[in-house]
Amino acid sequence: xxxxxxxxxxxxxxxxxxxxxxxxxxxxxxxxxxxxxxxxxxxxxxxxxxxxxxxxxxxxxxxxxxxxxxxxxxxxxxxxxxxxxxxxxxxxxxxxxxxxxxxxxxxxxxxxxxxxxxxxxxxxxxxxxxxxxxxxxxxxxxxxxxxxxxxxxxxxxxxxxxxxxxxxxxxxxxxxxxxxxxxxxxxxxxxxxxxxxxxxxxxxxxxxxxxxxxxxxxxxxxxxxxxxxxxxxxxxxxxxxxxxxxxxxxxxxxxxxxxxxxxxxxxxxxxxxxxxxxxxxxxxxxxxxxxxxxxxxxxxxxxxxxxxxxxxxxxxxxxxxxxxxxxxxxxxxxxxxxxxxxxxxxxxxxxxxxxxxxxxxxxxxxxxxxxxxxxxxxxxxxxxxxxxxxxxxxxxxxxxxxxxxxxxxxxxxxxxxxxxxxxxxxxxxxxxxxxxxxxxxxxxxxxxxxxxxxxxxxxxxxxxxxxxxxxxxxxxxxxxxxxxxxxxxxxxxxxxxxxxxxxxxxxxxxxxxxxx
Amino acid sequence: xxxxxxxxxxxxxxxxxxxxxxxxxxxxxxxxxxxxxxxxxxxxxxxxxxxxxxxxxxxxxxxxxxxxxxxxxxxxxxxxxxxxxxxxxxxxxxxxxxxxxxxxxxxxxxxxxxxxxxxxxxxxxxxx
Numbered sequence: 193x194x195x196x197x198x199x200x201x202x203x204x205x206x207x208x209x210x211x212x213x214x215x216x217x218x219x220x221x222x223x224x225x226x227x228x229x230x231x232x233x234x235x236x237x238x239x240x241x242x243x244x245x246x247x248x249x250x251x252x253x254x255x256x257x258x259x260x261x262x263x264x265x266x267x268x269x270x271x272x273x274x275x276x277x278x279x280x281x282x283x284x285x286x287x288x289x290x291x292x293x294x295x296x297x298x299x300x301x302x303x304x305x306x307x308x309x310x311x312x313x314x315x316x317x318x319x320x321x322x323x324x325x326x327x328x329x330x331x332x333x334x335x336x337x338x339x340x341x342x343x344x345x346x347x348x349x350x351x352x353x354x355x356x357x358x359x360x361x362x363x364x365x366x367x368x369x370x371x372x373x374x375x376x377x378x379x380x381x382x383x384x385x386x387x388x389x390x391x392x393x394x395x396x397x398x399x400x401x402x403x404x405x406x407x408x409x410x411x412x413x414x415x416x417x418x419x420x421x422x423x424x425x426x427x428x429x430x431x432x433x434x435x436x437x438x439x440x441x442x443x444x445x446x447x448x449x450x451x452x453x454x455x456x457x458x459x460x461x462x463x464x465x466x467x468x469x470x471x472x473x474x475x476x477x478x479x480x481x482x483x484x485x486x487x488x489x490x491x492x493x494x495x496x497x498x499x500x501x502x503x504x505x506x507x508x509x510x511x512x513x514x515x516x517x518x519x520x521x522x523x524x525x526x527x528x529x530x531x532x533x534x535x536x537x538x539x540x541x542x543x544x545x546x547x548x549x550x551x552x553x554x555x556x557x558x559x560x561x562x563x564x565x566x567x568x569x570x571x572x573x574x575x576x577x578x579x580x581x582x583x584x585x586x587x588x589x590x591x592x593x594x595x596x597x598x599x600x601x602x603x604x605x606x607x608x609x610x611x612x613x614x615x616x617x618x619x620x621x622x623x624x625x626x627x628x629x630x631x632x633x634x635x636x637x638x639x640x641x642x643x644x645x646x647x648x649x650x651x652x653x654x655x656x657x658x659x660x661x662x663x664x665x666x667x668x669x670x671x672x673x674x675x676x677x678x679x680x681x682x683x684x685x686x687x688x689x690x691x692x693x694x695x696x697x698x699x700x701x702x703x704x705x706x707x708x
Numbered sequence: 709x710x711x712x713x714x715x716x717x718x719x720x721x722x723x724x725x726x727x728x729x730x731x732x733x734x735x736x737x738x739x740x741x742x743x744x745x746x747x748x749x750x751x752x753x754x755x756x757x758x759x760x761x762x763x764x765x766x767x768x769x770x771x772x773x774x775x776x777x778x779x780x781x782x783x784x785x786x787x788x789x790x791x792x793x794x795x796x797x798x799x800x801x802x803x804x805x806x807x808x809x810x811x812x813x814x815x816x817x818x819x820x821x822x823x824x825x826x827x828x829x830x831x832x833x834x835x836x
Contacts, residue, residue, distance in 0.1 A: 500798075503797070503798065504770050504797040504798045505797070506797075507797035507798075507818070507819040507820060508726050508729065508797045508819060510819065510820040511726075511729055511732075511797065511819035511820040511821070512726070512728040512729060512732065513820070514820040514821075514822075515728075515729065515732035515733075515736070515820070515823060516728075516732060518732075518736070518822070518823045518824075519732060519735055519736060519823075522736075522739065538822075541820045542820065542822075544820075545818070545819075545820055549818075573809060576809065576814050577805060577809075577816055580815075580816075580817055580821070580825050580829065581818075582822065582825075
């Protein structure tokens with residue numbers, strides 16, 4: 193006959209079997225006061241006075257923690273008792289399951305409840321609505337008609353306003369957690385120590401216990417009136433809090449790490465952005481320049497063709513005018529005024545010739561006809577071509593070429609125009625008395641440097657800063673186009689054109705070209 | 709000037725399609741003691757050099773029918789070795805000057821030009 197526990201009918205055979213096994217186990221009890229041992233089936237046990245672990249324990253803790261206040265002291269006592277009992281329950285469950293070879297959770301539960309009674313904690317009355325399962329839906333509702341704890345309180349005559357069967361609750365939850373493989377917690381909703389008729393417990397997963405208690409209270413409104421206070425054990429609450437705290441800390445650390453990373457990424461992106469913006473701005477400027485150059489080139493292409501055609505036609509009459517003036521001068525007339533005017537006519541013809549030359553240079557579009565060129569030969573060709581030009585008549589050309597001269601890939605016809613412009617500028621800077629133009633060719637690393645150094649009047653700071661500006665000229669009769677065109681030509685070769693000068697100390701124009 | 713002296717004079721051939729220019733050069737060079745033959749025609753210039761001793765030719769480039777460059781090519785074909793001064797109204801250096809230089813003709817003058825520059829160059833070329 194099943195008399196240690198009360199369970200729903202369907203579980204009775206199983207619990208009966210457990211009762212047989214556990215009772216035979218307790219028959220093996222050996223008390224040996226001479227050695228101070230109590231043994232059951234080779235396991236040492238101890239007897240503990242129930243009141244000292246319940247009512248007296250609470251009193252002691254209340255005294256110890258009186259500075260923290262009564263409520264806090266009770267809370268501490270409950271936590272200690274619950275945690276100790278939970279640990280004992282867990283350990284006993286492991287031990288018995290192994291010893292008795294209990295396999296199913298219900299078998300384990302049955303052994304636990306019987307053992308509970310045999311060990312003197314309490315007997316158990318399980319309600320039929322209980323649904324013990326191996327998941328978070330686990331629900332067990334039961335009474336302890338003779339809880340050792342509430343009995344101790346009753347016997348002491350002390351009244352409480354809180355539930356006191358904390359060791360019972362802790363032990364049960366430890367045992368069942370181990371048996372069902374689910375974290376379980378027990379709350380005593382009614383307790384004889386505070387005047388209830390029974391000690392009633394609900395066992396459930398920590399996340400569900402509140403829900404189950406409230407459900408029960410809704411179902412039993414009469415009883416609920418008396419359930420003024422119940423506790424959810426601190427062990428799980430604390431563990432839950434610790435887990436939450438750990439989880440939050442990890443999340444915080446993770447988000448901190450991510451924030452740091454994100455910041456690094458943002459900083460890097462910002463840097464990249466700045467770089468991209470700079471590159472874009474540069475590209476935009478280059479594009480704008482290229483566009484302007486293209487528009488200028490297209491405009492000038494048609495203008496250039498016109499100028500080239502008329503140059504020939506205009507130069508012939510200029511030759512006639514200047515030639516006739518020169519022949520007239522040869523007549524050696526006594527009239528100085530006439531001679532002077534004839535000389536002016538000749539000079540003006542030469543000026544007109546210069547203007548045409550400059551316009552031709554400026555307007556000729558590039559055909560992009562690139563070839564490998566020996567730069568010294570290319571310069572010599574132009575020097576020969578200009579040999580008889582009046583502006584070079586008092587100029588000495590000095591050559592200072594490195595050897596061998598690396599080859600460059602250039603549009604030679606366009607580069608000819610650059611040499612002509614630079615030579616003419618150098619000659620004009622030296623004035624009618626002439627001077628020396630030194631042409632240096634030198635190679636350094638990946639570039640070829642072609643320098644035209646004159647002994648002229650040099651340039652002012654303003655001239656230097658505006659030297660490549662279209663239509664900027666310091667000459668009375670200049671067009672201001674020559675150097676800006678030269679700059680464009682050299683840049684189009686992937687090179688550079690630079691001017692260095694000190695006022696009164698001559699100037700140096702340097703063409704930089706990438707070596708092939 | 710007697711016939712002997714006349715025959716001692718250096719003979720300059722002026723080739724230009726512009727009459728005024730031919731006249732100026734003719735007048736100027738004759739004043740400096742040269743015998744001058746002037747023609748407006750490139751083909752005719754080649755004939756003259758083949759039939760007559762010419763000491764120096766002043767050659768225009770851009771002429772109708774036979775251009776200055778064609779004259780130079782024909783001279784090369786026929787083995788005519790006369791010193792040449794090119795006098796051109798074209799200033800476009802990207803033209804055919806490189807080719808002309810490669811043919812061995814390096815003296816290129818651009819119109820308008822001081823007549824004395826022409827004179828100096830003639831003297832230099834004919835070894836005076």
